[in-house]
Every structure is written in structure tokens, then in C-alpha cells.
Amino acid sequence: MATYPSHIPSSTIERFRNGVIDFATEHNCSVTFLDPDPDALLIDTEGNSNTFHMENALIDYHNAHGDTEREKEVIATYLRWLVADDNVDQSIMARLTRLRMRIIDPAMLTSGLSPDTPFHFDHSCRPLAPGLGVVLCEDLPDQIKILQDEDLNDLGDIDDIFRMAAANTNEELEQTQPEIISITSENNPDGIYALGNGGYYLGTSVIIPNRLLQWIPDLNANAGWFIAVPTREFVFLAPVTSGNRMVNQVGHLAEVAYQQFHGGSHPVSPFVYVTGGEIEGLEIVAGPVHEGEAISLAIRFPEQIEKLLEQQD
Numbered sequence: 001m002a003t004y005p006s007h008i009p010s011s012t013i014e015r016f017r018n019g020v021i022d023f024a025t026e027h028n029c030s031v032t033f034l035d036p037d038p039d040a041l042l043i044d045t046e047g048n049s050n051t052f053h054m055e056n057a058l059i060d061y062h063n064a065h066g067d068t069e070r071e072k073e074v075i076a077t078y079l080r081w082l083v084a085d086d087n088v089d090q091s092i093m094a095r096l097t098r099l100r101m102r103i104i105d106p107a108m109l110t111s112g113l114s115p116d117t118p119f120h121f122d123h124s125c126r127p128l129a130p131g132l133g134v135v136l137c138e139d140l141p142d143q144i145k146i147l148q149d150e151d152l153n154d155l156g157d158i159d160d161i162f163r164m165a166a167a168n169t170n171e172e173l174e175q176t177q178p179e180i181i182s183i184t185s186e187n188n189p190d191g192i193y194a195l196g197n198g199g200y201y202l203g204t205s206v207i208i209p210n211r212l213l214q215w216i217p218d219l220n221a222n223a224g225w226f227i228a229v230p231t232r233e234f235v236f237l238a239p240v241t242s243g244n245r246m247v248n249q250v251g252h253l254a255e256v257a258y259q260q261f262h263g264g265s266h267p268v269s270p271f272v273y274v275t276g277g278e279i280e281g282l283e284i285v286a287g288p289v290h291e292g293e294a295i296s297l298a299i300r301f302p303e304q305i306e307k308l309l310e311q312q313d
Contacts, residue, residue: 008062016061019075020054027079042079051119052079053108059265080143088140092154098138099155099165100172102146103203103229105269106133109146120149123158128207129282131269132229136165144200166208169201173211178202180215183236188252190245195235203229203268209276212237224276224305226250226285228257232266240277242311247299254286254297278304 017033024031024042032041038055057078064070088094109121124147125135136147145151155161178198184191193216195202205211206229212219219225219239226249227237236256238249253272261270271287279302286299301309 008058012062013058015071016054016058016075019061019071020052020079023072023075023079054078056266063265077143092156095138096155096161096164097168098140099161099168100137100139100144100201101134101162101165101169101204101207102137102144102201103206103232103268104133104135105131105267106135107131109135123149124152126162129271129273130284131271131287132206132273132282134204134207136161139168169204170208170211172199172201173205173208174214176202178215178235183252183256185252185255188248190238190241190249192236192238192249192252192256194256195237196233198233198235200232202235203232205235206273206275206282221276224274224279226253226272226274227282228253228272229268230257230260230270231264231268233264234260236260240274240305240308242308246305246308250286250299250301251297254299257286258288258297274302274305 020040021031030043032043033039034041034051038053038058040052040054041049042052043049057074060077061071061074064074104125106121106125106127109125110119121135125133127133136152138145138147138151152158152161176198178195181194181196182191183194195205195215198205205215206227209221212225212227213221216237219237224240225237226240227235229235236253238253240246241249250272257272258270261267271284273282274285275282283302285301285305286297288295289298
């Protein structure tokens with residue numbers, strides 16, 4: 001059987017897999033589990049195949065705590081794309097209007113896929129920094145569909161497609177007000193900001209600075225900020241400051257990001273990045289380092305930020 005999070009009982013995993021089989025069978029599809037990868041291959045009646053990454057679905061299923069109706073709802077949410085919706089407008093303009101961008105680790109898109117897979121994301125996904133990227137998706141009435149390269153064939157120039165997706169996502173986030181709290185620690189009394197309950201595209205705000213500045217006026221675009229997106233549902237950040245204060249803030253961010261990445265659902269990245277100020281794009285400043293079986297959290301500031309360490313707090 002596939003390797004799933006160790007805290008989920010085998011009985012839950014078996015019940016989940018049986019639920020996936022039942023749902024697929026109900027919709028005239030077959031299922032092959034791609035052990036040891038936590039994926040399944042679903043084949044419809046016309047022979048079309050899709051790979052379904054099950055780990056996130058299983059975590060949500062486990063969090064239903066045995067509520068049968070909720071468990072069925074989780075499976076249906078993840079597999080609803082198997083059911084054709086003839087009422088959805090498939091005109092090019094309608095599809096462009098539904099375009100969005102989702103934050104993701106690009107490696108997760110192809111995890112478990114064989115080298116000869118028909119699914120490619122060379123154009124629909126763009127890297128932002130190591131371990132972080134954005135992928136195009138279509139916001140349909142009852143699902144959010146990640147787009148493969150083949151899905152873009154009729155939509156026009158790829159740069160125009162991304163501009164449209166960015167504008168649509170920005171507009172959606174403009175109407176969103178996430179919950180914002182400050183989290184402090186013994187070594188970081190200044191705290192870090194935590195953003196949650198902001199919808200499916202909250203993580204994409206990492207590349208839409210005007211939204212972050214709208215939500216957190218204390219941020220300064222000229223100085224920049226440190227940011228972590230450990231899961232799709234949460235964003236953590238702190239302003240770029242100086243001296244030991246800055247080191248403590250980044251260390252705190254790194255600890256929280258690592259814990260959330262490994263303990264939450266829909267993981268994205270365990271790293272802390274810096275953006276704004278003299279930094280173009282995103283650069284890693286902190287994250288896990290593997291030395292044999294040991295894991296430590298390391299901080300390494302880029303040159304533009306390192307000079308701030310010499311300044312007094």
C-alpha cells in the first residue's frame with residue numbers, strides 16, 4: 001500500500017480507498033492505485049486517464065472523524081471532475097474569465113507520474129523560487145481544475161493567459177478579507193503575522209503584493225518582507241527589520257512553516273522567502289536542511305539583507 005501520513009490509521013486508509021472505488025464505479029470509471037506512490041489512476045468509459053493525488057484528500061477524509069456523510073463529501077469534492085457538467089459555458093471567453101493562479105510546489109504536479117505520462121505542465125506552471133511556483137487553474141462552479149499544457153491550446157498566447165489569470169486572481173483576493181493574527185514566541189516578542197480563512201487562492205497573494213499591503217498596512221514595500229506559504233490555507237510573514245530582531249523573526253517563521261508544512265493539509269513549501277525592497281522576485285532565506293537522518297532549520301540571508309544584520313535593532 002502507498003505511504004501515507006503516519007498518524008492516519010490503516011483502517012481509515014482502507015475505508016478511504018474503498019470510498020474512492022465506490023465513487024469511481026458509480027460514475028463508470030475504473031481505479032488503479034499506484035503504490036507505493038500515494039496516487040491513483042482513474043480511467044473513464046472512453047479510455048481517458050487521469051492521475052489523482054490522494055494524500056491531501058486522505059488528510060481531509062481523516063479530519064472528517066468518521067462522519068460518513070462528510071467522508072463521502074470529501075471524496076466527491078476531489079473526484080467531482082469525473083462527472084461531466086454540460087451546463088458549463090465552454091466558450092473561450094468564459095474559460096478565460098474562469099482562469100486563476102494557484103500557489104504550488106511544481107514538483108507535486110508530477111509526483112508519481114511515469115516518464116511517458118500524457119500530462120505535462122511545462123507551460124501551465126511557472127516556477128517562482130526553489131520549491132514554489134504558480135499553476136494555472138480553472139475556477140468551475142463545483143471544482144477547481146488544475147490545467148495541463150493541453151488545456152491551453154485554444155486560449156491564445158501563454159503570457160496573455162498568465163496576465164489574465166493574475167488579474168482574475170487579484171480581483172478575487174480584493175474581495176477577500178482573511179483572518180489575521182499575530183503570533184509571538186519567547187525569542188520573538190515582536191511576533192509574525194498569520195493569515196488564514198482566506199479562500200482557495202490565499203497563498204497566491206505571495207506574488208500579489210498590493211493585496212498583502214492592503215491586509216497588513218504595517219508592511220513596507222521599500223523594505224520588503226519575509227513570507228512562508230507552508231500550506232494552501234495559510235500564509236505567514238514578517239517585515240524586514242534589522243539585527244537580532246530580524247534573525248529571531250525569520251527563525252520563528254522557519255519553525256512555524258516547517259511545522260505547518262508537515263502537519264497541515266494541502267502542503268506547499270517548508271521554506272521562508274524574502275521579497276520586496278532590493279530583492280527581485282523571491283529568494284529563500286530559511287528552511288530545513290537534511291544531514292543524514294538529522295534535520296535542522298538553517299538561515300542564510302542574501303547579500304542585500306545580510307548587511308542589515310550589522311544595524312542596531
